[in-house]
Amino acid sequence: MTGQTDANSRVVETHFKVTNPNELFRGTILIIAPHMDDETLACGGIIAKLPQKEQIHIIYATDGMKSPSPIFPRRDTISPDLGELRVKESKSAMRLLGVPDENLHFLRMPEAKIREKKIALLEKLSKIINDIKPDFIFIPFRYDRHQDHLAINDVVIKGLTQRLFKAQIVEYFVYYRWKLLPLQDIRKYIKTQFLIKFSIDDVAAQKRKALDCYKSQTTLFYPWQTRAILNSALLDEECQNPEYFLIYEPSYSGAAIFKHSIIWIKIVHYIEPFLQRWKYFTQARLKRALKNYA
Numbered sequence: 451m452t453g454q455t456d457a458n459s460r461v462v463e464t465h466f467k468v469t470n471p472n473e474l475f476r477g478t479i480l481i482i483a484p485h486m487d488d489e490t491l492a493c494g495g496i497i498a499k500l501p502q503k504e505q506i507h508i509i510y511a512t513d514g515m516k517s518p519s520p521i522f523p524r525r526d527t528i529s530p531d532l533g534e535l536r537v538k539e540s541k542s543a544m545r546l547l548g549v550p551d552e553n554l555h556f557l558r559m560p561e562a563k564i565r566e567k568k569i570a571l572l573e574k575l576s577k578i579i580n581d582i583k584p585d586f587i588f589i590p591f592r593y594d595r596h597q598d599h600l601a602i603n604d605v606v607i608k609g610l611t612q613r614l615f616k617a618q619i620v621e622y623f624v625y626y627r628w629k630l631l632p633l634q635d636i637r638k639y640i641k642t643q644f645l646i647k648f649s650i651d652d653v654a655a656q657k658r659k660a661l662d663c664y665k666s667q668t669t670l671f672y673p674w675q676t677r678a679i680l681n682s683a684l685l686d687e688e689c690q691n692p693e694y695f696l697i698y699e700p701s702y703s704g705a706a707i708f709k710h711s712i713i714w715i716k717i718v719h720y721i722e723p724f725l726q727r728w729k730y731f732t733q734a735r736l737k738r739a740l741k742n743y744a
């Protein structure tokens with residue numbers, strides 16, 4: 451807890467007993483989402499539950515132009531309007547959860563490329579953070595599976611360490627299903643003292659409605675797609691299960707949050723995204739080939 455403010459220390463000490471997000475996340479909340487939908491997938495339940503809607507801000511870092519992305523890059527056409535459509539989708543989703551339009555900040559940085567633009571990202575984030583002065587900043591989990599998610603975690607922790615801004619950092623989980631791990635869920639390997647979970651049963655329907663606003667992700671947006679980015683079973687699961695958060699503690703950075711040796715976690719973190727992408731593209735290409743043959 452060294453170097454933290456009293457307020458932040460209280461957060462870390464008391465989070466175990468907390469069952470309602472209102473008791474913990476008071477004041478101004480900032481959620482930094484790499485892509486439009488991450489904020490609802492990971493935090494939609496607590497956004498719905500928190501009463502201070504006027505004090506909830508969302509920053510969307512990327513332009514949303516790469517999801518869905520072509521299976522055959524030269525053959526599959528993509529829409530130049532996808533990014534703006536996703537902006538509209540996120541506005542609709544946040545309206546359903548009660549967050550005002552003026553609290554949504556769109557940085558429109560190139561999707562899947564922000565790790566190459568970390569200096570610019572830190573500048574843009576610092577400006578907004580110092581403007582709204584949040585008490586809590588929500589960022590993707592430090593061992594998340596997408597490069598944009600990891601870039602945001604890295605940049606925000608750097609900004610905090612360099613004292614460019616001050617807030618209690620909270621990490622949220624989007625890619626927590628790790629199929630190559632024996633327990634298949636990365637959250638099960640984290641020391642329980644850092645994790646907090648909130649049941650979202652009472653707002654599950656509201657979260658599902660908000661997720662359904664992301665039609666570009668939940669349906670076949672392009673005719674060449676063989677599956678939706680987010681399928682119905684996954685959306686149901688995201689609305690039925692509790693939401694988990696990791697309370698960031700500076701003295702437990704990196705792998706120090708895990709219960710045991712993390713060699714296998716590091717290996718899986720590296721190889722599983724490649725295998726999943728390979729599986730997805732192979733299946734999609736096979737389906738397309740069979741469709742053309744038939």
Ligand SMILES: [Zn+2]
Binds near residue numbers: 484624
């Ligand atoms: Zn994302």
